[in-house]
Amino acid sequence: MTIMQHSNPQESRSALFVYLKNPLLVAFILIVLLLTAGEALSPGFASMEQILRLLIVAALLGIVAAGQNLVILGGREGIDLSVGGVVSLSAVLAGNVMDGSNANIIAAILVCLAAGGLVGLINGVGVTIFGIPPLVMTLGMLGVLQGLLVVIRQGIPSGLAAPALANFVSKPFLFNLPGIIWLWAAVGLLMAFLLMRTSLGHKIYAIGSNENAAYMAGVPVRLIRIMLFALSSMFAALAGICILGYSGTSFANVGDSYMLSSIIAVVLGGTPLSGGKGGYTGTMAGAFLLILMQSILTTLSIGESGRQVVFGLTLLVLLLFYGRSKALRG
Amino acid sequence: MSRLKLQQICKYYGATTALASGDLLLERGEIHVLIGANGSGKSTLCKVIAGSVRPDGGTFELNGKPVMLFGPQAAREMGICLFYQELSLANSLSIAQNINLYHLPTHAGGLIDDAELNKRAEHYISKFETVIGEGFTPDAPVAKLRPDQKQLVEIMKTLASEAEILIFDEPTSALDRSQVECFFSILRELKEEGRSIIFISHRMDEIFDIADRITVIRDGTTVSSRLIEETDHSTVIRDMIGEQPEAAALEASLAPQAEKKTESCLVAEGLSGAHIRNVGFSLAKGEILGLGGLHGQGQSTLLRTLFGAEKLQSGTLLLNGEAVHPTNPRAAIKNGFSYVSGDRVRDGVITGRSIMENVSPIHFLKDKTFLAFPSVLARIIEPALGALNTKYSSLGASISSLSGGNQQKVVIARWLTNPPDILLLDDPTKGIDLSAKSELFALVRKLADEGMAIILYSSEDGELLAHSDRILVFNNGSVSRELLGEDKTRFNLYEAAYSGAQ
Missing domain, CATH: 3.40.50.300 (P-loop containing nucleotide triphosphate hydrolases)
Structure with missing residues (x-):
């Protein structure tokens, strides 16, 4: 009898725990709760227009987080701390190449993606060929990029978004939704297809789960990891272009906040930092949730520094919950 | 009176029997060799003697008195010291510190007496002087030594315990001929002093070179113990194999047909x-x-x-x-080529991913497929899994939900989507x-028959x-x-x- 009495609460507690262990579900519950709380704090918070505004900001983060997601999925402590630097670089490059003219949009996109690809390639080669831990490699890269931007621009706003780009980001484009939201949806579809319906997706999960087993099964581990870093920087570059469209001009530090927030969005969405499981759908929810939190904190008149503290704490709490669910393999 | 008398020592790890009935009589001034096939229980018996494994039953008498050992430290205090097969050296410490690890000489205040430390270390190093090789000084860190030199340090550390009963579990695996001979001459000196030595080795020539008595263990049970004069190579091997009529019959029945395969x-x-x-x-x-x-x-x-x-x-x-x-x-x-590892956790299983993802990689590589639609993949994967009678609920289920045997089948099925040469x-x-196991070998034979x-x-x-x-x-x-x-x-x-x- 004693055993029975003991086992019942135990079971119900573990059932609750199973639900809490489903990060996607938790993220959606939190989104609804936060929207409700926001509406209570300041009526109109959960209005359609406001949600749309949040979605635009979330899309910018979500595109950066797509790349971050890929690098983290690839395992072996994969992380890309240089995304913020690439976002800034890309915004500055795009602004200067475009210089306010629609005619230069294509050229600007090409230049930015190429620059991003190059940065990612260097990250990937450093990590795989020279064996530099991703944390160190990408942090070093971030330093280099920030230094470069300071030297080039001295912190002065520069460049000008082409009108078409600005419209694409913030004005209704199709079915009353801005283009950036369509772009984010496209990125989401592309990521889902890549991860779940292509052999490359299988291989990314394989190297993230058990790199040695993947290697023994003929997966080109290094090539794929380099590719992940390159894709990460290219997604960041794409986001940088969109951010230029969002703000009209570009600053050398416009991307700084994306380093931490892109990681939080990924982890919030259920991809553990140890890699090998999770996916982009969760990350999209994570990005929106994060932007929602940010907005609530703003509503509560908590400044930028306060928000950073809250974000940092969020990441720590998340890692406590999800990060340890799978120990890193030695 | 024997120095050490073990009777019917047993040790179980869950359902596995590591030692069923280990007997051993160790005399004063004797080099006693333990031999048995892999996993027969020799190392477990040694660990019982050295106090690092607690037996589940049996009697243990030291100098005629029954004793209970609580840990290696207690065993050392009673004069028993074990050389561990897996070296247990402190890599960052010096040779001298490692040799003296069991009795670090200290000053009154508890600080280590370096002069005494080096003096004692020199004493044991000098015994091996001619065979130690380059860089073997008391203050050299162990991490920088070659494998054979590390093994010598471990031997010296065991000798430095100055225990009455010394147990060496495969101490010569990394040593060359001259090092082994030097070590054996030291063992003979110790024997003359009246110490008792238990020695495990798989090298038959070494065993007949050094042993006074050979005890054979098979499947966790001591099956024979003979003086060296009363035995020879084939007797020892026969004792190790034992009578296994069923196994022999099986081996005979499955013996291959005439050698027709020449290509x-x-x-x-x-x-x-x-x-x-x-x-x-x-x-x-x-x-x-x-x-x-x-x-x-x-x-x-x-x-x-x-x-x-x-x-x-x-x-x-x-x-x-x-x-x-x-x-x-x-x-x-x-x-x-294809390769199936017994260490499936390290080399085979893509942990936590689905059965489908675990079978697909070779198909992707050999057929250069980019798209991975589950319905298409299933047509390729299901027959491969079926060939091994793999039991699974669905292709999307995590491989971690399967038993070890079924996990291994999934890993093998990976090769069957596109059969290797x-x-x-x-x-x-x-x-x-x-x-x-039997399903696996049936499949292996079938694959061989197919060429x-x-x-x-x-x-x-x-x-x-x-x-x-x-x-x-x-x-x-x-x-x-x-x-x-x-x-x-x-x-x-x-x-x-x-x-x-x-």
């Missing part, structure tokens, strides 16, 4: 690498070539080298008449259940004898003997494995 598809000459030396063989289509011998004699390394996972330093490899150089698994797979099996049945060339290493000698057409026995990285036809018996396998090259 060789893989010819290796002079293969050398980190743990293999000058290995040569020829493998025919439809043949199952067995690799035998003691653990870790290069069998696994050879397979991994053929697969490109270990570096091949020299030698030639002809695949269907064309030279190939295995540089990495990917290249080897494209050449028609050569299948390398590296102890493939390690840790899987009996029915999975696949197979190399099988198994740590279970019975498996090897039953399922291979021909056996290469490995000793210290090279092939010491080839067993085929009527010579392919357990006796010959043991003799070749334990007695070394012929």
Whole structure:
């Protein structure tokens, strides 16, 4: 009898725990709760227009987080701390190449993606060929990029978004939704297809789960990891272009906040930092949730520094919950 | 009165019996050799004596008095010291500190007395003076030493315990001939002083060189204990094998048909690498070539080298008449190789992913597929899993939800989507259940009959004898003997494995 009495609460507690262990579900519950709380704090918070505004900001983060997601999925402590630097670089490059003219949009996109690809390639080669831990490699890269931007621009706003780009980001484009939201949806579809319906997706999960087993099964581990870093920087570059469209001009530090927030969005969405499981759908929810939190904190008149503290704490709490669910393999 | 008397010592780990009935009588001034096949329980018995494993039953008498040991420290206080097979050195400390680890000399305040430390270390180092090699000074850090030098430090550390009963569990595996001889002369001196020594080795010549008495353990039970004058190589080997009529019958019934397979598809000459030396063989289509011998004699390394996972330093490899150089698994797979590891957690299972994702990689590689639609993949994956009678709920289920045997089947199924020409099996049945084992070997034989060339290493000698057409026995990285036809018996396998090259 004693055993029975003991086992019942135990079971119900573990059932609750199973639900809490489903990060996607938790993220959606939190989104609804936060929207409700926001509406209570300041009526109109959960209005359609406001949600749309949040979605635009979330899309910018979500595109950066797509790349971050890929690098983290690839395992072996994969992380890309240089995304913020690439976002800034890309915004500055795009602004200067475009210089306010629609005619230069294509050229600007090409230049930015190429620059991003190059940065990612260097990250990937450093990590795989020279064996530099991703944390160190990408942090070093971030330093280099920030230094470069300071030297080039001295912190002065520069460049000008082409009108078409600005419209694409913030004005209704199709079915009353801005283009950036369509772009984010496209990125989401592309990521889902890549991860779940292509052999490359299988291989990314394989190297993230058990790199040695993947290697023994003929997966080109290094090539794929380099590719992940390159894709990460290219997604960041794409986001940088969109951010230029969002703000009209570009600053050398416009991307700084994306380093931490892109990681939080990924982890919030259920991809553990140890890699090998999770996916982009969760990350999209994570990005929106994060932007929602940010907005609530703003509503509560908590400044930028306060928000950073809250974000940092969020990441720590998340890692406590999800990060340890799978120990890193030695 | 014997110095040490163990009777019916037993030790269980869950359902596994490590030791069923271990008996041992150790006299004063005796070098007593323990021998038995892999996993027979020798090391467990030694650990019981040294206090690092608590027995589940039996009697233990030291100098005629029953004792209970609570840990290695207690055993050392009673004058028992064990040399561990897995070296237990503190890598960052100096040679002198390691040698004195059991009794660090200290000043009154508790600080280490370096002068005394070095003096004592010098004493033991000087015994090995002629064979220690370069850089072996008391203050040198152990981390920088060669494997044989580390083994010598461990030996010196054991000697420095000055225990009355010294146990050496495979102390000579990394040593060369002159080092072994030096060590043996020291053992003989200790014996003259009246100490008792227990010695484990797999090298038959060494054993007959040093032993006063040989005790054979089989399946956790002491089966014989004879004075050296009363025994010889074949008696020891017969004791190790025992009477196994069923196994012998099985081995005979599964013995291969006449050698009709002559078309060789893989010819290796002079293969050398980190743990293999000058290995040569020829493998025919439809043949199952067995690799035998003691653990870790290069069998696994050879397979991994053929697969490109270990570096091949020299030698030639002809695949269907064309030279190939295995540089990495990917290249080897494209050449028609496949590899199944017994260490499926390290080399096989893509942890936490679905069964489908665990089977798909070879198909992707060989068919150069980019799209991965589950419905299309299922048509390729299901037959492969079916060939092994794999039990699973759905292809999307996580591989971690399966039993060990079924996980291994999934890993093997990966190769069956696009059958290879050569299948390398590296102890493939390690840790899987009996029915999975027999299904696996039935499949292996079927694949061979269909013309696949197979190399099988198994740590279970019975498996090897039953399922291979021909056996290469490995000793210290090279092939010491080839067993085929009527010579392919357990006796010959043991003799070749334990007695070394012929």
